Amino acid sequence: MKKIIISTIAVSALLFTTSCENDFDTDVKDIQVSKGNADFSKYVALGNSLTSGYRDGALYSDGQNESYPSMIAQQMKLVGGGDFKQPLMPDNNGGLLLNTLAGPVQIANTKLFISGFVNGSPDIKNANNNTATALVNTILTGPFNNMGVPGAKVAHLLAPGYGNIQGIATKTANPYFVRFASSPTTSVIADFKAQKPTFFSLWIGNNDALLYALAGGDATVETLTPPAQFTQYYNALINEIASTNAKGVIANIPSVTSIPSLTTVPYNPLTASVLGGGNVTVGNATIDNLNTNLYGPLSQILAAVGGAGRIKPLSKTEANPLLIVDESLPNLGAQITGAALASGNPTLIALATYLGATYGQARQAKAGDLVPLTSKAEIGTLQTLPPGVPASLGAKGIAYPFADKYVLTATEVTDVNTTIDAYNVTIKAAADAKGYAFVDANKKMVELNSQSGISFDGVRYTAKFVTGGAFSLDGVHLTGRGYAIVANEFIKSINAKYNSSLPQVNANNYSGVRFP
Template identity: 25%
Template sequence: MSVRRMGIVLFLSLSLMGAPLFADAPDFSRMVVVGDSLSAGYLSGGLEEEGQLTGYAALIASQAGVDLSLPLIAYPGVPNIMELETWGPPPIFGPVPGQSSGRIDPFTQAMNLAVPGHDALDALETRPDLPIDSLTDLVLGLPGLLDGVALSQVEWAEALEPSVILLWIGNNDILGAATEGSPELMTDPEVFEAAYGQIFDRLAATGAPIVVANIPDTTVIAYLTPVSEVSWAMGVPVELLEVALGVGPEDYVTLPGLDMASRILGGTLPGPLPDTMVLDTEEAQQIRERTDLFNAIIAAKAEQYGSTLVDIRALLERADAAGAMACGRRLATSFLGGVFSLDGVHPTRTGYALVANEFIAAINAGLGADLPPVDLCAVSASDPLLPPGMSFAPSGLGSPARGLLRPGPER
């Protein structure tokens, strides 16, 4: 057994301690997951075995004492995951070398159907095809395509006769608008409502209880840094940033934009920052309003079918405002703050455990289950993206250090 695999086994065994099976609990034996990269276990820029096994869906299955079949992807992942070389300052990180061999077991039918990059319409309609050259193909196409079967996420969920369904889709109907500073990239509300409605109607027709999560406010992810915090981290007044970078005091700078900003301020690049590296205050407000609209659609469908709603938006807002507590340590939503991984969008192991516990609390309340929470001490102790001893002050008590970020060269 490899050191990496041993570490994962130890991690899961620790988090499983005290996770009994309850005779009167809902049946989790055929739990099916429909979603995007957040449900797939995507971490630090790629989909790879370690992230999949420590994602929120796998953790929930572990706490329920059941096996969740995963479409495990061989190291170094697809795309290649990033790893942290040194904390710095500045932190040095980059993609690991090599090429993944793809699915570790192409003959395993996955019950976690979540595909990175999928939006609501994709979950409903997008099917895999030959050759196997995309994450849709790797997740949904094996082993089905070997027998000429090509189904979308929702079609697979119907076919697999689920006993419980975890549904978290819609993030990619918003995300690109935030990371590219382009609100026009958001899905049209009528398209989203129609697609999401069909997803919910068809999944509800399986008879399985649905546990559904809403969409977080993407302006609080680590990929975006408020200009006020850029000012604090770089030691440059906001007024000077406005002139040099072409940003407003209420704008956000993207993760790649932080490195460019440091070079502009250092005189090695001309300003201002390109529009794709800045989310201005008006764009941010448009994104929040669209997120609110989509979440209202999600909540209405959950209420229609009496489904359990997990408020991930509230979880992330609490973490952004006051930090997230994990084993006595206060984590931050800033880059390398402990909640988000190296891509600034997807959670760390500890971040996924926080998400899992939010799901578990909702499942216990909504379905009458008695699942124990994931042991955050065990998870955080094995999380390579939690620096030892680091704890952040909540907002208003001093800005968390985001640092001047500079990705390292590919290794």
């Protein structure tokens, strides 16, 4: 999945879903519907890309029409719910062009699709060469019931000017909110309150951790919102919502480290076949060359300077781990340089300064490290190297260590999950304090990731990339079927809290991953 070009407004979000045996326990044909003690006449949904219907790495109209809030709204109509208006994109290409003072600016990526298969694996590409086709010159006429804003963190929903087109250049505005903000100075929460909703849903906070995780835990690319700050903003948001006296439902945050975008690419994808482009003989020769000129000498030098085990020679028969930078390790760069100079090996002596500067915090990846889907395309691409350094040493993740942004280390995984746990304490406390219905998305994500997954009328869904049916091609957002599973979790929580009997939707009636 690629990000919006604004770092703080990167494409976002996360997912979860339903029970493990058969969650379709309410037949829409037979149920006697009731609104209970809730009023669904004006339902407004707040959130980020998951709420908007974002999927396949983009926001496009067909995906928006299968957003989980729109599904919930259709069920609410059975008991007096009103119309549900969404800020639909102009086409199904995805991607967005906005007309700024500086001229048209492309803001987001176009959607992903499977163009075919290569060696049995789906070949995923961007539509229209990643170029948006529709120029958006005018602000859409609202108000809109679906106020999901792709890329938004909790604090963004409170920020005035978050929909000001001139703020895009300074990274203080969101291009998606620009499209439907009531004015350049408004905030998401202000436009929400102006609609005087009778019922709301809120699923926000995923991006406060997700964007950092997808950036490999590199704080120079994305930040992890501190729990205390998250609590401050979340409670401020809840207090603003509560001032409307609307009833509603809020969801917590699933572990972002269990989504396909972070669990599909193994930490050890370097087999002889991969290194040889499908030719094992070529791959074995590549391994011999790497072991002779890099891995062997480096492993010996590291063992001598206190870094034993960081790097070991590659195997011809086993899958080999990626080469990465781990900034938590002591930097042995000076020691590596010194040992190379003292080695007596002319090649090592010539490369001594380069080796120390490049491999001082390098190690091979290990179980527990997570590789984002977006990093897969970078494996083996060439890093520009200083003059005199063989170009073959520039193969990223193979001979040149992957930078921090390409891999979420096991330590960073723990940090992210611990932070999410703290976020979820805040969210549950807010639901209890205000008397709102609560969706335990984190628990449901665990069920989706189980071996059995969940099933609806004989169709099984899991968190497996592409074939699991619930996640779209970006590995973060859901398919229409996945969003239907989410809608049912919200519906079940609403019914339990407000004594309503909204029927669940049939997930199998919605779209999944499209194959050629």
